[in-house]
Amino acid sequence: MARRYAIYDVFTANRLEGNPLAVVFDGDGLSDAAMQAIAGEFNLSETVFLQPPQKTGHAAKLRIFTPAYELPFAGHPTVGAAVALAEDGRSFDDKDYDLVQMLEENVGPVRCAVRGRAGEATFAEFDVPRKSVRLDAKFDRQAIADAFSLKATQIGFENHVPSFWSAGVPFVTIPVHDVSAAAAVEFDAAQWEQITPIAEGRLAAAYLYCRGGVNHAARFHTRMFSPAMGIAEDPATGSALAAFSGAIHSFDRLIDGHHPFLVEQGVEMGRPSLLHLHIDVSGGEISTARIGGQAVKIAAGELYL
Structure with missing residues (x-):
């Protein structure tokens, strides 16, 4: 089975800067061991797998893996996944847009706002799901x-x-x-x-x-x-x-x-x-x-x- 993925540079507007992230769009049906192995294959600080949400109205369920183990929550996968979901299927000449997504992570639901502007790198901001x-x-x-x-x-x-x-x-x-x-x-x-x-x-x-x-x-x-x-x-x-x-x-x-x-x-x-x-x-x-x-x-x- 072919599963789509994209690589995003996150927390930057410039390619080859920021923190690279692998986003696997078709993450449903993969075992934990398979996701861990794929994260090791990419060998980036994190790889995020997008799966169907468990709650109606939510954008996706996120599974986040480092090369060593799964995380309950991480910032650059949250921002990168939110941007990837917002951009997927949009053309570069689409109009400006603002949207709010609910992402399901192991730490709990994470509210994320996304802002897309023509000629600019897409911006995403999330509410920290758990207070420090x-x-x-x-x-x-x-x-x-x-x-x-x-x-x-x-x-x-x-x-x-x-x-x-x-x-x-x-x-x-x-x-x-x-x-x-x-x-x-x-x-x-x-x-x-x-x-x-x-x-x-x-x-x-x-x-x-x-x-x-x-x-x-x-x-x-x-x-x-x-x-x-x-x-x-x-x-x-x-x-x-x-x-x-x-x-x-x-x-x-x-x-x-x-x-x-x-x-x-x-x-x-x-x-x-x-x-x-x-x-x-x-x-x-x-x-x-x-x-x-x-x-x-x-x-x-x-x-x-």
């Missing part, structure tokens, strides 16, 4: 520095310290002094696996961040490493950004209101990505968070399975 919560963990600053070939004095800035958060997928958020410190990182996967905590049945990934960025509009510069997922480094990580929203609110003490953030990632990999994060705070707590970005198709074909 802080998990219990203690960290040794020197051990973290050693895992990233940094000095202990380069870990942390202002009141920001390493902390542990999850919005469906767990991440240790690690503040570093500045962009030059982030660029100097040499990640030691073996050392990281010795010190990283376990949550939700898996080793936590590392999400480094600092203020500012190479892009003058960026509020934060980030990098993500996850050897347990089979990902040496990821160019753009929406699930990490969802977790990071809790750290931003906690350390920066966001006041009630709306707070937009532009976050860059993938710069050191030569795959610059721009992620849009919006946090709404009410009564001193995060009421909603949204993540969005653009995506562009770079390839399409068929799987013969």
Whole structure:
């Protein structure tokens, strides 16, 4: 059976930048083992399989796989799948459009808005399905520095310290002094696996961040490493950004209101990505968070399975 697929570069308007994603349109009838094997064949940070929705009115059910295992939720597959579903069957001369999709993920239903404009890369934004919560963990600053070939004095800035958060997928958020410190990182996967905590049945990934960025509009510069997922480094990580929203609110003490953030990632990999994060705070707590970005198709074909 031939199954259609497309490759999208996500969280970018430029091909060969951002985070590449494989979207398998005809994912129904595939076993878990087959989907895992296909994800290994593509060998991208994530592959998403589109299946018929379980609830009438929803756009699709998403199954998301890294090269190592299935995820309950991930940001760049959500954005990429939403754009792929919106663009599928449309011609490039179609009129501008705005639509809302409900996507079913293992974490739960995810509401996603899509905006298509002539001459522009399609933009999609989703409501973070689970609020970021802080998990219990203690960290040794020197051990973290050693895992990233940094000095202990380069870990942390202002009141920001390493902390542990999850919005469906767990991440240790690690503040570093500045962009030059982030660029100097040499990640030691073996050392990281010795010190990283376990949550939700898996080793936590590392999400480094600092203020500012190479892009003058960026509020934060980030990098993500996850050897347990089979990902040496990821160019753009929406699930990490969802977790990071809790750290931003906690350390920066966001006041009630709306707070937009532009976050860059993938710069050191030569795959610059721009992620849009919006946090709404009410009564001193995060009421909603949204993540969005653009995506562009770079390839399409068929799987013969």
